[in-house]
Amino acid sequence: MRTPAWRPPAEAATPTDLGADPRRAPAVLLDLHDLERRYGEQVVFRQVSWRVRAGEIGAIMGPNGAGKTTLVQVAAGLLAPDGGEVRVAGRVAGPARPGWRRLVGYVGHRPLVHPDLSALENLVFFGRLYGLDAAEARRRAEALLDRLGLAAAAHRPAGRLSRGMAQRLEVARSLMHRPILWLWDEPFTGLDAGAARLLEDLLREHAAAGGAAVVVLHEPERALALADRVLLLAGGKARDVPARALDAGVLEAWLAGTPAAPTETVAGGAMPGVARAGVAGGPPGPAAATQGTRGVPGPAAWGPVPPEGAAESPRQGGARAVPVGPALALLVARDWRQEWRRREGLASLATFVLLVGLALAFALDPARHALGPLMGGLLWVAFYFAAMLLFGRAFAQDADRGTLDGLLLAPVDRSVLYLARVASQGLQMLLLELVLVPVVLAWLGYRGAAHWGGFVLALGLGTLGLAVVGTLLGALTAPVRGREALLPVLLFPMTAPVLLGAVQAAGAALAGVPEQAALWFRVLAVYDTMFLVAGALLFDFVVAR
Numbered sequence: 001m002r003t004p005a006w007r008p009p010a011e012a013a014t015p016t017d018l019g020a021d022p023r024r025a026p027a028v029l030l031d032l033h034d035l036e037r038r039y040g041e042q043v044v045f046r047q048v049s050w051r052v053r054a055g056e057i058g059a060i061m062g063p064n065g066a067g068k069t070t071l072v073q074v075a076a077g078l079l080a081p082d083g084g085e086v087r088v089a090g091r092v093a094g095p096a097r098p099g100w101r102r103l104v105g106y107v108g109h110r111p112l113v114h115p116d117l118s119a120l121e122n123l124v125f126f127g128r129l130y131g132l133d134a135a136e137a138r139r140r141a142e143a144l145l146d147r148l149g150l151a152a153a154a155h156r157p158a159g160r161l162s163r164g165m166a167q168r169l170e171v172a173r174s175l176m177h178r179p180i181l182w183l184w185d186e187p188f189t190g191l192d193a194g195a196a197r198l199l200e201d202l203l204r205e206h207a208a209a210g211g212a213a214v215v216v217l218h219e220p221e222r223a224l225a226l227a228d229r230v231l232l233l234a235g236g237k238a239r240d241v242p243a244r245a246l247d248a249g250v251l252e253a254w255l256a257g258t259p260a261a262p263t264e265t266v267a268g269g270a271m272p273g274v275a276r277a278g279v280a281g282g283p284p285g286p287a288a289a290t291q292g293t294r295g296v297p298g299p300a301a302w303g304p305v306p307p308e309g310a311a312e313s314p315r316q317g318g319a320r321a322v323p324v325g326p327a328l329a330l331l332v333a334r335d336w337r338q339e340w341r342r343r344e345g346l347a348s349l350a351t352f353v354l355l356v357g358l359a360l361a362f363a364l365d366p367a368r369h370a371l372g373p374l375m376g377g378l379l380w381v382a383f384y385f386a387a388m389l390l391f392g393r394a395f396a397q398d399a400d401r402g403t404l405d406g407l408l409l410a411p412v413d414r415s416v417l418y419l420a421r422v423a424s425q426g427l428q429m430l431l432l433e434l435v436l437v438p439v440v441l442a443w444l445g446y447r448g449a450a451h452w453g454g455f456v457l458a459l460g461l462g463t464l465g466l467a468v469v470g471t472l473l474g475a476l477t478a479p480v481r482g483r484e485a486l487l488p489v490l491l492f493p494m495t496a497p498v499l500l501g502a503v504q505a506a507g508a509a510l511a512g513v514p515e516q517a518a519l520w521f522r523v524l525a526v527y528d529t530m531f532l533v534a535g536a537l538l539f540d541f542v543v544a545r
Helices: 068-076 098-103 119-129 134-147 163-175 193-208 220-226 248-255 286-290 324-342 345-363 368-401 403-408 414-443 452-477 483-510 514-543
Strands: 028-039 042-053 057-061 083-088 104-107 181-185 212-216 229-234 237-242
Touching (some): 028 068, 028 212, 042 068, 042 083, 042 212, 042 229, 057 068, 057 193, 068 181, 068 212, 104 163, 119 163, 134 163, 193 212, 193 220, 220 248, 324 345, 324 414, 368 452, 368 483, 414 514, 452 483, 452 514, 483 514
Parallel strands (some): 057 212, 181 212
Antiparallel strands (some): 028 042, 229 237
């Protein structure tokens, strides 16, 4: 057992974190209490309780399908438990107060970085999303790239990295904000021997400095060499065993199914061939009881961990709180940068709009002087279907690549993620409309005296209405099979008032009499406001799993 070298300072300590004697009860950085998770009728695990203290490395082991990844995702906040509670450094890990996410560094099975951004750009982006200023984030990113052997690939797009390099970049991303609790799910996958030793050294250094780490492992030798405690997970139940009580041969046989996996509860009998371990979440063993933390300063970079219920500090877990405005600007800039790098999204939408406009120009009667009242509707035919493609594409790509999880782990309110996506997609769509409107109108033979201010207002209000609903439905349908067919079925009835109002308002503006559509402008404004607020409130439930 390592000597825990870090604990919250006295002014931030709570009964949950520290006992009366800090030498006997080091700070609990991860506390799982009676966790339960189900997928429909299938119970993945139930009544899982486990504590990992400062200075400890905990390993989670079990056969394939035991729920190890699910347990780590629940602890990280990516999955909601069906029962029980997760506490990180004494703070309830729930969506209502996202500040606890600053304390956690998560590495999963899939890369969470953005493939179109370079390795350096990804790290700087995530550092700033966790509250670091631009200069500090760049310094931290360069230091991590150098430590993890990625300095030569700093400006290479993340999507072009090899499997091992991408895994090291994921580790760097998880460490950008200096978390005190590391949650790593099979981090050694795809690594060569040198990179694996580097990660082992990082884990030991982190524990020696007083942090805590939870690692999902499959190799008994590595688990027993690294971990202080091992959580054995099988059959929906778990047992906490000190690593010193385990034998590599017995553990390997258990993982292989010989002897059979234990069926007792956490507080049940000992694992066959292993001495009885303490009950999960119980008092520390003798080694932990005799080692102290007195007089050992904690790393200043982590900063104090505030007690449960305290106000959000401007600096927690090595990162400052990100105000809504800068977070929105950062996320919108990321979307635009990715769009510019790909150069395929807006280009394909523009091609679609032009083809629709050209088809309408060929199909309509050449005597287009009588089509003035219909111009608004003809334009919105093209724009509406282009918007449907845009809203369905963005979240689908994030869900398929795993980058959405990287955003959900950030210590920002998830409504900010929704508002940022509304802003970026709405602005992209509006820019597309403003560029293509003159071309399509010319093809349709428009010759009227338009009120262009009213027309732009109609475009803006209509586009915003489509964006606030389309973004929410795009996130809802992203993980669903057949999302390309489901999104239009949901989007059209919900946006029918927007389409009707935008067509009427745009038609009146093109006819030069926007005052005749004053009622429709008010309808659009009320609709946009109502669904913008509703979307911000509901987005957390939409992306919750």
